[in-house]
Amino acid sequence: MPLELSQGQKDVLAADGDLLVKGGPGSGKTTVSILKAAQLTKGLRPTQRILFLSFARATVARVMEAIVEEETLTVDERGLIAVDTYHSFFWSMLKTHGYLTGWPRKLTVLTPPSEAAAVSHITSQYKAISRLTEAERVERKGRINEQLQRVAREQGQVCFDLFAPTVAGLLESSAKLRRLVTGKYPVIILDEFQDTNADQWRVVKALGEFSTLIALADPEQRIFDFIGADPKRLDHFVETFAPKQFDLAGDNHRSKGTEIALFGNDILRGKFSKGAYVGVVFDTFASAEMPSIIKLKGTVLAARGRLVAEGNQGWSMAVLVPTKRLTRLVSDHFRVSTGQLPAIFHDAAIDMDAAILGAEVIASLLQRGGGEAHRTEFIGLVSDYFRGKNGDEATASGINEAAAIAKSYSTLIERAAEGKPVPKNSIIVPMITVYNECQGLPLTGDPDADWTAVRQLMEQGACKRLAEIGAETRNVRLLGRGTQLRQSLSQDWRNLGGYRNALAIVRGAFVQEHFSNRSKPERGISVMNMHKAKGKQFDEVIIFEGFPRRKHNGEIVSNPNRIVRGNSRENAGSDARQNFRVSVTRAKKRTTILTPKDDVCVLLLSDIESEQGA
Numbered sequence: 001m002p003l004e005l006s007q008g009q010k011d012v013l014a015a016d017g018d019l020l021v022k023g024g025p026g027s028g029k030t031t032v033s034i035l036k037a038a039q040l041t042k043g044l045r046p047t048q049r050i051l052f053l054s055f056a057r058a059t060v061a062r063v064m065e066a067i068v069e070e071e072t073l074t075v076d077e078r079g080l081i082a083v084d085t086y087h088s089f090f091w092s093m094l095k096t097h098g099y100l101t102g103w104p105r106k107l108t109v110l111t112p113p114s115e116a117a118a119v120s121h122i123t124s125q126y127k128a129i130s131r132l133t134e135a136e137r138v139e140r141k142g143r144i145n146e147q148l149q150r151v152a153r154e155q156g157q158v159c160f161d162l163f164a165p166t167v168a169g170l171l172e173s174s175a176k177l178r179r180l181v182t183g184k185y186p187v188i189i190l191d192e193f194q195d196t197n198a199d200q201w202r203v204v205k206a207l208g209e210f211s212t213l214i215a216l217a218d219p220e221q222r223i224f225d226f227i228g229a230d231p232k233r234l235d236h237f238v239e240t241f242a243p244k245q246f247d248l249a250g251d252n253h254r255s256k257g258t259e260i261a262l263f264g265n266d267i268l269r270g271k272f273s274k275g276a277y278v279g280v281v282f283d284t285f286a287s288a289e290m291p292s293i294i295k296l297k298g299t300v301l302a303a304r305g306r307l308v309a310e311g312n313q314g315w316s317m318a319v320l321v322p323t324k325r326l327t328r329l330v331s332d333h334f335r336v337s338t339g340q341l342p343a344i345f346h347d348a349a350i351d352m353d354a355a356i357l358g359a360e361v362i363a364s365l366l367q368r369g370g371g372e373a374h375r376t377e378f379i380g381l382v383s384d385y386f387r388g389k390n391g392d393e394a395t396a397s398g399i400n401e402a403a404a405i406a407k408s409y410s411t412l413i414e415r416a417a418e419g420k421p422v423p424k425n426s427i428i429v430p431m432i433t434v435y436n437e438c439q440g441l442p443l444t445g446d447p448d449a450d451w452t453a454v455r456q457l458m459e460q461g462a463c464k465r466l467a468e469i470g471a472e473t474r475n476v477r478l479l480g481r482g483t484q485l486r487q488s489l490s491q492d493w494r495n496l497g498g499y500r501n502a503l504a505i506v507r508g509a510f511v512q513e514h515f516s517n518r519s520k521p522e523r524g525i526s527v528m529n530m531h532k533a534k535g536k537q538f539d540e541v542i543i544f545e546g547f548p549r550r551k552h553n554g555e556i557v558s559n560p561n562r563i564v565r566g567n568s569r570e571n572a573g574s575d576a577r578q579n580f581r582v583s584v585t586r587a588k589k590r591t592t593i594l595t596p597k598d599d600v601c602v603l604l605l606s607d608i609e610s611e612q613g614a
């Protein structure tokens with residue numbers, strides 16, 4: 001059934017030239033931009049496309065789905081809209097035109113773990129970032145950038161951080177290139193424009209010289225400040241392009257018939273216009289792990305029951321939590337039964353850093369031969385794992401662990417040269433034992449079986465560090481049936497009688513996964529960090545947070561995994577509110593908020609406004 005468009009949406013369709021479409025969550029920005037794109041396909045020449053640029057692959061998946069579901073679009077129109085992430089768009093430009101900056105013709109991606117390794121000789125000379133002075137930070141960043149530039153120039157390996165600034169530089173310096181790209185994409189739609197960082201904006205500005213730009217924005221969904229989004233970005237756009245402006249603000253189509261959007265807006269203002277909101281449910285739990293998990297599981301199962309009963313096969317539900325740590329904890333509890341409550345089948349959006357680094361360790365164990373050089377590489381990968389396993393939340397303990405492994409290994413080498421053994425209690429002893437066991441394992445040529453065999457040996461072996469890596473890689477989905485990784489490993493075995501290129505294949509699979517836009521919109525139950533929910537929508541959303549730990553006298557000792565850091569009023573500023581609002585407004589039918597009974601989320605308190613002076 002075709003949509004009944006709102007007046008604001010109709011106005012957008014009637015306008016031409018550069019456009020800025022603003023609107024709150026679910027106001028129909030994405031939808032109208034797709035309709036607009038379809039309309040504009042009429043003016044395209046044969047090789048031209050409308051380009052829809054997004055930040056996240058998840059959004060790409062949702063947009064592609066919306067395009068398919070939009071019945072008024074013809075097959076031809078659908079084919080003429082290219083949906084891509086900034087990342088993968090930049091990468092294709094670099095592969096074709098990167099040589100213009102003096103880089104080699106053939107480029108590969110320097111994956112984040114390899115990037116960490118490439119600059120570790122610099123980073124290891126500095127204290128933890130939080131303890132550096134501003135000047136030291138700038139110096140550190142400059143040296144890292146120089147090194148990464150060198151790696152790109154000399155080896156053709158390009159890290160993600162160089163993508164946007166390099167593409168911006170290329171476009172700014174070549175009118176010919178600007179004409180070429182905009183000739184292919186005469187209309188560019190920019191999703192979540194409020195999140196555009198400085199280099200991405202340079203690219204947009206350069207392309208906007210010849211292409212028509214349609215920016216979609218909700219200034220109050222700007223939650224990426226930490227990667228350089230600028231509150232003034234919309235003003236920059238208006239000043240530079242003088243677009244026609246539209247505001248779909250008041251409309252809310254996602255959760256029609258509910259007051260979810262109203263609640264989201266009230267959260268932002270810190271002022272509650274109602275005592276209860278249709279579609280928003282609050283509940284509490286006692287501050288301890290099991291009671292909180294039991295409450296959560298009960299809530300999720302009830303919601304699942306409701307959605308299944310409605311008979312829509314494509315139902316979706318998100319459990320949104322404030323931190324990575326809580327994502328993992330919830331996922332672990334969902335995997336098993338809890339008392340009378342069964343395990344809950346779900347997908348957890350757990351950051352892949354640890355799993356990828358762990359997968360590299362396994363790959364190196366599958367790839368044999370090479371004697372001591374191989375063993376040294378293996379140890380290097382194990383310490384890379386500990387250094388990088390927490391991604392951008394790197395911890396001192398991980399870095400120390402990595403250093404300890406490297407040190408024990410060099411002691412082992414030195415001692416061996418003198419014909420002496422290492423002390424028995426050295427951490428390297430069990431690691432080498434397990435390494436040797438894995439090297440002795442007969443391989444079959446079936447990548448799945450061999451991978452599992454190595455992983456299990458690690459998990460069950462004498463080395464607790466390798467056991468951790470084994471456990472961490474239990475759910476590497478890249479190895480699923482029919483995946484590129486599996487096929488490439490099989491091929492390697494068939495061609496060479498062994499997994500000679502396993503490490504390169506694993507790294508390649510990661511890069512391919514990163515750029516693949518084939519990811520599907522969520523179905524069923526997904527557990528994820530609140531930050532990751534942006535741009536998504538679900539039938540039901542359940543927001544769940546941590547709880548305080550107290551001394552006997554009731555004083556709070558720690559208060560981790562809260563929606564507002566430490567659940568303290570000082571931290572309940574606009575960032576926390578925007579983030580909470582984005583999460584709350586992802587639901588179409590119902591949002592349930594679970595918070596500890598003895599320390600309710602401060603954003604839900606009715607007196608918060610006066611304290612905040614919102």
Ligand SMILES: Nc1ncnc2c1ncn2[C@@H]1O[C@H](COP(=O)(O)OP(=O)(O)OP(=O)(O)O)[C@@H](O)[C@H]1O
Pocket residue numbers: 003004005006009023024025026027028029030031032218253254535536
């Ligand atoms: N005029 C309309 N009538 C009914 N439903 C609509 C209308 N416009 C959009 N929708 C539906 O409302 C939901 C939200 O729309 P859309 O994703 O376009 O909003 P958005 O402004 O891009 O949201 P967000 O910024 O929160 O991602 C979608 O399911 C869409 O199909």
